[in-house]
Every structure is written in structure tokens, then in C-alpha cells.
Amino acid sequence: MRRIPIRGLAVLVVVLSVGCTPGEQVFEPEIPVLPELPLGLAAASLNVPEDNPMTAAKVALGWQLYYDTRLSVDGTVSCATCHSPEFGFADPRHVSTGISGYQGGRNSPTVINAAFNASQFWDGRAVSLEEQALGPIENAVEMGNTIERVVETLSGIDGYQRQFAAVFGRSTITPDMVGKAIATFERTVLSGNSPWDRWISTRDENVISESARRGEDLFRGKAGCAQCHLGFNFTDATFDLYHNIGIGMHLSDADLGRYNVTGVDADRGAFKTPTVRNITQTAPYMHSGRVATLEEVIDIYDQGGIANEWLDPKMSPLMLTDEEKADLLAFMEALTGELPEFALRAPRLPPDSEEN
Ligand code: HEC
Ligand code: HEC
Numbered sequence: 001m002r003r004i005p006i007r008g009l010a011v012l013v014v015v016l017s018v019g020c021t022p023g024e025q026v027f028e029p030e031i032p033v034l035p036e037l038p039l040g041l042a043a044a045s046l047n048v049p050e051d052n053p054m055t056a057a058k059v060a061l062g063w064q065l066y067y068d069t070r071l072s073v074d075g076t077v078s079c080a081t082c083h084s085p086e087f088g089f090a091d092p093r094h095v096s097t098g099i100s101g102y103q104g105g106r107n108s109p110t111v112i113n114a115a116f117n118a119s120q121f122w123d124g125r126a127v128s129l130e131e132q133a134l135g136p137i138e139n140a141v142e143m144g145n146t147i148e149r150v151v152e153t154l155s156g157i158d159g160y161q162r163q164f165a166a167v168f169g170r171s172t173i174t175p176d177m178v179g180k181a182i183a184t185f186e187r188t189v190l191s192g193n194s195p196w197d198r199w200i201s202t203r204d205e206n207v208i209s210e211s212a213r214r215g216e217d218l219f220r221g222k223a224g225c226a227q228c229h230l231g232f233n234f235t236d237a238t239f240d241l242y243h244n245i246g247i248g249m250h251l252s253d254a255d256l257g258r259y260n261v262t263g264v265d266a267d268r269g270a271f272k273t274p275t276v277r278n279i280t281q282t283a284p285y286m287h288s289g290r291v292a293t294l295e296e297v298i299d300i301y302d303q304g305g306i307a308n309e310w311l312d313p314k315m316s317p318l319m320l321t322d323e324e325k326a327d328l329l330a331f332m333e334a335l336t337g338e339l340p341e342f343a344l345r346a347p348r349l350p351p352d353s354e355e356n
Contacts, residue, residue: 002308027159027350028261029060032342038192039201040337042232043076045116046187052130052180054187057296060347061163062185065178067346070157071150072143074099076137079182081135082108085344088281089189094289102141105255112339113275115187116233118240122271125261129183134175147175154178159350185343191278196338208334218324223301225328227314232344234335242270245315246306247286255287268310280336295333298325 034056037043048054058252065071069078082096083089091108098104106122114120121294126177127204136142137150154160155173161227164173166180193268220226228236228243242258258267271287287293291300300306302325304317 040192040197062181090282133182215327249308
């Protein structure tokens, strides 16, 4: 046994004799305690596939992969680059910058509560988090890698090789396992227990302001927001629905969103309804990232969205007063909740294995 310093802490590392030369240090992953489902979220809606049950060791592995830049072709970009815990697991840039400064065409949606979405991406083109996770690795402007190369890289890192074997019971790492581990970590990035959730559970009037309570009534009533931002996660993405509210439709090269997936005319310019939980942390807004503040978002809705042929019939001018706008904002602010602490930082990562 031997002590090695990691981040200023003395961590006791047990050297196993199996499969490694004497004196070699075996990487010990940090294993988080699986967080409880936060107040206000519906356990039954968490889409955990039968063939990918959640275990603490798998969360730990996915946590490492999520923060590991070695998944990108040039070692500079990780999932957290564009879905950063500092910015509500989203990106403060209107569109993200991946490897070599390349830019994509859409704003990074938050990973928070993505586990409740029926499908992933602004246009719903990935059906599961497992499938989604492999997308950015191979996307030319995001991580620019190939999944085969990622598997090769991970297989060459002792600390990963051992963990994949322990978690999946197979000695050969496959792309499927990489997707499963990352998705399992993402299923812990859940936010609930916001001031609003506490208000609902306690009815204690000190928990949220009167303005926020009026805002909730507007959200569900006059302003009509809850027609689409509905249920415990404030989105109908739980039901795989998409809407055109007009963002960017005036542009000659308008992003047609869901239409690109279905080819159905009515889906032109339709996008997934994002959750409004933790919305204060994830500016800028909309698929284009071109709407900077929540005040501007509210003004767009107040005007009835942006007129175009495919505008959702649920959209109409709201005629909100300044006070009503402030109330809506206060309500959305009360939806910012707590995230599991471990997920907010990068874990210790397995070191590159030394070439012999
Ligand atoms: C270069 C920036 C970038 C990197 C790196 C990146 N993403 Fe994304 N991510 C995006 C963008 C942009 C979108 C939206 C794309 C779209 O909808 O077409 C997205 C979408 C998503 C979504 C869908 C969320 C939703 O609500 O639909 C999830 C989940 C996600 N990414 C997870 C990951 C994971 C896991 C990784 C690492 C394997 C990763 N991302 C790497 C930019 C990035
Ligand atoms: C017809 C359905 C619908 C209604 C009604 C609706 N929304 Fe939305 N909301 C959406 C969709 C779809 C998007 C994403 C649109 C895009 O990116 O093009 C969105 C985006 C947002 C965003 C930005 C989220 C992000 O992560 O970028 C906020 C905030 C928001 N809506 C709040 C509201 C409020 C407040 C109201 C009521 C005044 C409202 N919405 C009414 C469907 C709706």
C-alpha cells in the first residue's frame, strides 16, 4: 500500500497484484452515492431502459467519460465543454464551439432532466440518451472523433479497461457500453427541490414570493405557457411533441427543426419544448441561442410568437402588463432547483497507461 497525493488530498490506494506489475498504481474511481430523486420529479417518468439498469459503478464510469476530453479527436473537448455545470449543463455561447473552433448551428440544450424527454435533440432525432451520447463524439464540429477510435483509446487506458469489465462483465469495450455509461451518468443530473417545489409540498408562503405565485397562475392561465410547458418537468417533450413558435422563421436559411426528421409539412420550424426548470442558469435561449434574456423570451410570447405560416395555433398575443411580465419571470426564477453535488465537478480520471 502506498499514499499518493491527488488534488492536495492524501488518498489511500490499494495495489492489487492482479494483472499489473508490482509497484504499479491501480486507478481507483470515485464512486458517488446514487442521489435520491429530488422533490417534485416523477420517478415513473424517468426513462431507464431495461437493458441499462443504474448502478453506482456505472454512474461513476459515465461521470468520468462525461468530463474526459480524451473522447475528442484532439483531446480538447468533452461533453462538459458545451454542457457545463457552471452554466446549468448548457453553454453560454449562442452556438457551441467544438474542436478546432468549429461552430454548430444550434444552442446546446441543458442535460438537466433530459432523462425525462421522450427523445433527444431540439428536433428529437435521437430516441434515447444512450443513442444520443454517441452523436457528439462523431459529429465533425463537436468532438470530431470516430467511435472506433474512442473505443481504442479507452481500451488503452488501464483504469477504463478495468471499470468497463467490472461494470459490464465483458472484457472488450464496445460503443454500446460507452453510450450506456454516459447515459447512466446523465440520469443523475436531475433538478427538483426548487423553491416552487417546496412551496407546493409545504404551502409555506415564505418559500416563494407573491409575485412568483401570481406568475404561476399566469403561466397556467392567461399567458398559456402550460399548454406546452406542462407537467412536473414543465415540458411536453415527455410526450414527444414539437411546436413552431416562430424563432428564426424570418431567415432565408431558417432551421426547419422537426421537419428535417419527419418530412411532414406541419413540422416546419417546430422544435422540442425545453424544460423551464433551472432556466435562469441556461441563457441564451431557444434553438438558435439568439434570445439573450428571459425578459426577451417573455416579450416574444407577449407578441404571440413570430408570425409564419406554420405558427402553432396555441400561440396568440397575450397583452401582458409590465407587472404580469415581472410575475412570469419571478415564477420561472422559483423553478431553479438543486443538482447532485458530485455531478458539478470533474471526477478523478484514469491516467494514460504507460507504454511498455
Ligand atoms: C461542441 C459542443 C457539444 C459537445 C462537445 C457535446 N454537445 Fe451535446 N449538444 C450540443 C448541441 C449544439 C446540441 C443540440 C443539437 C441539436 O439539437 O441538433 C446538443 C444536444 C445534446 C443533448 C440533447 C438534450 C435535449 O434536451 O435534447 C444531450 C443529452 C447532449 N447533447 C449530451 C451530450 C453528451 C453526453 C456529450 C458528450 C459525449 C455532448 N453532448 C457533447 C453541443 C455539444
Ligand atoms: C405552443 C407551445 C408553447 C407555448 C404556448 C409556450 N412555449 Fe415556451 N417554448 C416552446 C418551444 C417549442 C420552445 C423552443 C422553441 C425554439 O427554440 O425554436 C420554447 C422555448 C421557451 C423558452 C426557452 C427555453 C430554452 O431552454 O431555450 C422559455 C424560457 C419559454 N419557452 C417560456 C415560455 C413561457 C414563459 C411561455 C408563456 C408565456 C411559453 N414558453 C409558452 C413551446 C411553447
